[in-house]
Amino acid sequence: MPAPEIAIIGGGPCGLILARLLESKGVVDYLVYERDESDGSNPNEGGSLDLHPETGQRALQEAGLFGEFERYARYDDTVFTITDKLGNRLVEIGQGRDAPEIDRHELRHILLNSIPKEKIKWGHSLTIVTLGEDGKHVLHFGNGLVISGVRLIVGADGAWSKVRPMVCITQATPKYTGKTVLATTISNANPLYETTAAKVGPGSSLAISSGKYIMTQRQGDGSYRTSFGVHSLDNNPFSGDIETTRRLLLSSTYYADWSEDHKALIRQATHLRAWPLHSLAAEDMGWMSVPGLTLTGDAAHLSFIGGEGVNMAMADSLQLALKIVEHGMNNLDQAVREYESGMFPRGIAGIEEGKVMESVMHGEDPGAFIQLVSS
Structure with missing residues (x-):
């Protein structure tokens, strides 16, 4: 060649x-x-x-x-809703932003x-x-x-x-930042789909508390991608099976005191892929x-x-x-x-x-x- x-x-x-x-x-x-x-x-x-x-x-x-x-x-997915960890809406921004x-x-x-x-x-x-x-x-x-x-x-x-x-x-x-993102997708077959679609609608919803976040974002096929952003000294703490990862995320270390709606996103996740973040x-x-x-x-x-x-x-x-x-x-x-x-x-x-x-x-x-x- x-x-x-x-x-x-x-x-x-x-x-x-x-x-x-x-x-x-x-x-x-x-x-x-x-x-x-x-x-x-x-x-x-x-x-x-x-x-x-x-x-x-x-x-x-x-x-x-x-x-x-x-x-x-x-262009209608630029809306960004910010909530607290209990699910209370705080502000909605991004309407009409030129970032489709x-x-x-x-x-x-x-x-x-x-x-x-x-x-x-x-x-x-x-x-x-x-x-x-x-x-x-x-x-x-x-x-x-x-x-x-x-x-x-x-x-x-x-x-x-x-x-x-x-x-x-x-x-x-690249050096590990001490942060990891775990991602899952809520398809239209997921039991949470209708509830998620009603809460998030077009665009994204973000909750931040105690050094962690959960972001849910609508995708092109109508599904919703949810990302869990967490601290971890270990750059691969979520290497076990999905049930082990689920239990860890629901523990007091991470999301135990978040709203039931937020925890339902973890309980109904069909997969949880982890990305240790580097810079x-x-x-x-x-x-x-x-x-x-x-x-x-x-x-x-x-x-x-x-x-x-x-x-x-x-x-x-x-x-x-x-x-x-x-x-x-x-x-x-x-x-x-x-x-x-x-x-x-x-x-x-x-x-x-x-x-x-x-x-x-x-x-x-x-x-x-x-x-x-x-x-």
């Missing part, structure tokens, strides 16, 4: 929007390498994303995909359908990047494929990027540019969840694509240097904003969160 001029590692929104932007601007010698065996993603995997005007939406506009996006965008929701799997399908099928190499899990004897970087995949001669490797491969170690000479590694540090930004390599999205500036992650990733891809087009394939190193000089301050701001969001989402009560999102 001949090496492409540009290898994009990762077929999530970040890598795919970069591929589409390059394709639409006439830069066609690229390939996307994705670890998934095919696009058989779970519709409930990853939940819903809100795309912002100057970042995610702008990238889609530049890519010529905004009209397709609007077919799936949910779209399910992650729907966005992925839009992007996949916008580039030639042969440009996606499924089942290619990158294991390591090395430096060859000729001074060029070599890609090693889990399926045995080894590729050298790529002129630009773009690490769009998320939190545990295999490209990052060759880019960041400080060997930056890079602001000090990890600002590496010396490495010829032939760069990072985008979470691979570059992973931060605490808060709605900006996919937007910043898509903004990275847009800026990188524009710089490649501006400088041409003969000046990729210059394009990368200029892209990174603009990405670093965005990344630092995103990491610092993530710290603020972490603090208010895990506050003693919803007051600080309400103040932050209302300002």
Whole structure:
């Protein structure tokens, strides 16, 4: 297999929007390498994303995909209801906000359908990047494929990027934040569905108390995704079976003193998948540019969840694509240097904003969160 001029590692929104932007601007010698065996993603995997005007939406506009996006965008799901742990409504915000929701799997399908099928190499899990004897970087995949001669490797491969170690000479590694999110989905077959739909309606409902939160959000198919955000010194305390996890969440350590409606969400959960949350540090930004390599999205500036992650990733891809087009394939190193000089301050701001969001989402009560999102 001949090496492409540009290898994009990762077929999530970040890598795919970069591929589409390059394709639409006439830069066609690229390939996307994705670890998934095919696009058989779970519709409930990853939940819903809100795309912002100057970042995610702008990238889609530049890519010529905004009209397709609007077919799936949910402008009425921007409403955010804040409650206390007893279920008392405190405030409702977000009406009319220009940040429509779209399910992650729907966005992925839009992007996949916008580039030639042969440009996606499924089942290619990158294991390591090395430096060859000729001074060029070599890609090693889990399926045995080894590729050298790529002129630009773009690490769009998320939190545990295999490209990052060759880019960041400080060997930056995400650190556990001490917070974990457990997620479940309330389908229309769940006994709680009608009650949840009546309480939450379009948009989301969030309760914060004693350093924990519960957020329920409507998805594109009408189901509701519920996330339980908790403190834990152990970054994998919920590794047991679902009944063990359920008992732990209902214990005095977590949600025992919350409303019966909130606890019913735990009791009726058909699955509870845990995500220990990690973040890079602001000090990890600002590496010396490495010829032939760069990072985008979470691979570059992973931060605490808060709605900006996919937007910043898509903004990275847009800026990188524009710089490649501006400088041409003969000046990729210059394009990368200029892209990174603009990405670093965005990344630092995103990491610092993530710290603020972490603090208010895990506050003693919803007051600080309400103040932050209302300002």
